[in-house]
Amino acid sequence: MTVSTAIARLNAADPDFARHLDHLLSWESVSDEAVNQRVLDIIKAVRERGDAALVEFTQRFDGVEASCIDDLILGRERLELALTRITDEQRAALEKAADRVRMYHERQKQDSWQYTEADGTVLGQKVTPLDRAGLYVPGGKASYPSSVLMNAIPAKVAGVTEVVMVVPTPRGEVNELVLAAACIAGVDRVFTVGGAQAVAALAYGTESVPQVDKIVGPGNIYVATAKRHVFGQVGIDMIAGPSEILVVCDGQTDPDWIAMDLFSQAEHDEDAQAILVSPDADFLDRVAASISKLLPTMERAEIIEKSVNGRGALIQVRDMQQAIEVANRIAPEHLELSVADPQAWLPYIRHAGAIFMGRHTSEALGDYCAGPNHVLPTSGTARFSSPLGVYDFQKRSSIIYCSEQGASELGRTASVLARGESLTAHARSAEYRILSQEKGN
Incomplete structure (x- = not known):
């Protein structure tokens, strides 16, 4: 050569x-019209036919002999078996890497907070983990157990209840290191499906694949295009x-x-x-x-x-x-x-x-x-984006509690601003809570 x-x-x-x-x-990651239309057709089929479409696409695109969706599900015991099939050196390396990734991300956890003003008004922020996250993992030659650790561990540290992993197994090729990494990282469910069909299943759910709140993980042009299309239905990490x-x-x-x-x-x-x-x-x-x-x-x-x-x-x-x-x-x-x-x-x-x-x-x-995450912004997007982290698997809700006095005082300010915007119902809603002695002032 x-x-x-x-x-x-x-x-x-x-x-x-x-x-x-x-x-x-x-x-530019530009999907041509053919790729875009093919992805849209796949998403539509999965939404309409669920598990049956997943089985059909997995047979067609990955060459996997699957007669039903059960053939595409790996249980926890299969992940634990993978730990015994890799070498002791590989297992030790995975566990050490996982420990370091977990230790680093533990420091990113955000807690809820509140403060009370003089009149008794309470303001704050409630931090809540996502219920369920979906992790896309490339299969075949492009198998990255490190990516499993980097995506699943922050989700678990954040407190995500269930992490669902999808990984294609072209021609039935199973990567034991990937499954071992999933076991160590605490992945809860694994489906051996890939491509746009896997993204669609995670976004909309099927009879067997649960609908998730956010999809993370790298993939090819079909995966990236599908993530673009389902964004809004679910959150995504980035288009890398x-x-x-x-x-x-x-x-x-x-x-x-x-x-x-x-x-x-x-x-x-x-x-x-x-x-x-x-x-x-x-x-x-x-x-x-x-x-x-x-x-x-x-x-x-x-x-x-x-x-x-x-x-x-x-x-x-x-x-x-x-x-x-x-x-x-x-x-x-x-x-x-x-x-x-x-x-x-x-x-x-x-x-x-x-x-x-x-x-x-x-x-x-x-x-x-x-220890830090290797899922990073590319193509100049580091100007406004950050590495994947625990914060990507947490939501923040504002907390507002007004005492009677606080509602009265804030109501006067809200009234002026709402009427300035010609939103009378907003104004009157706030005005109802203004104390009578203040209304007369």
Whole structure:
């Protein structure tokens, strides 16, 4: 196999740098009309025919011999069996990762709160977990037990009563690591269905698949399109784009380390994006040489090659300050600050899904076992979005209790504003509660 790299080189000093950067970053998850219509047809069929449609689509798309929905349900005992089928080393790694993820997310839990004003009025917020969450897990070759941990554990920490997992098993291929992860993470029910049909089942419910309140987890274009269509019927986590990494380096890290960090995201798929920003031109040359040297040694060399050549870049900047400016402009999913004193630059980072601090902190640690969630905003959405967390599985309800005196006082203010909006019923509703002595003032 012959692989070669021709990774783009950009310089922030060039007058057309902004245009080139915009072109490099451009990516749209656009479903063509055929995909969109197919998804709509699948959703309609599942809503109308429930379990029967799920069985039919699973037979057709996944090549699974299933005669009824019972053939597509895995009980808790099957998940526990998976724990015995993986190696002791794999089980220990899953359990350690799960413990770290759980410990981190425990700190995100929000509690209800209230305060009482002088007149007895009580205001506050009630925090309540979702009743049921749905977790989509890719199947077949794209099997990620780490994704099970990252999605299910925050839901359980939040107090979600039931976590329902859907995972396709193409041609009957069952990934024992995924099922073991589901067992460790506390997943309650598993259905071996996938695609748009699984999303539709979670959103609307069938005779066997319970309707959920929110759907989380990654998937292909059909899954992403289905999530778009059912949003509003249920909540969703996000519509994720390709994985991406941005490394900001002062030129002092081993170039082989940096090259491999770039590969760690490029190997996901051809559309993944890996970018290095540095003020040291010689260092960029050394990393380019490392990329060429190490690429032939990679199992997924062809995917990495297409990703690096198609969407990757080595960007030279004036200094570290400009490197941070470029990082904020890109708003990456993963940001590595591979510098001598990352803490000094942290206050200047405004937009990033996750920030990996220092030369020894590879992004891969965050994918598996560091503790923070690896479900992160992509495609620049870190400008306004956050990592998946416990808060995504909790709702907040406002609490308002007015004493007689408080209702009277607030009623006067509400009356003025409501009449200013010509909403007379609003005004009179508030005015009924104004105490008589205040009405006369």
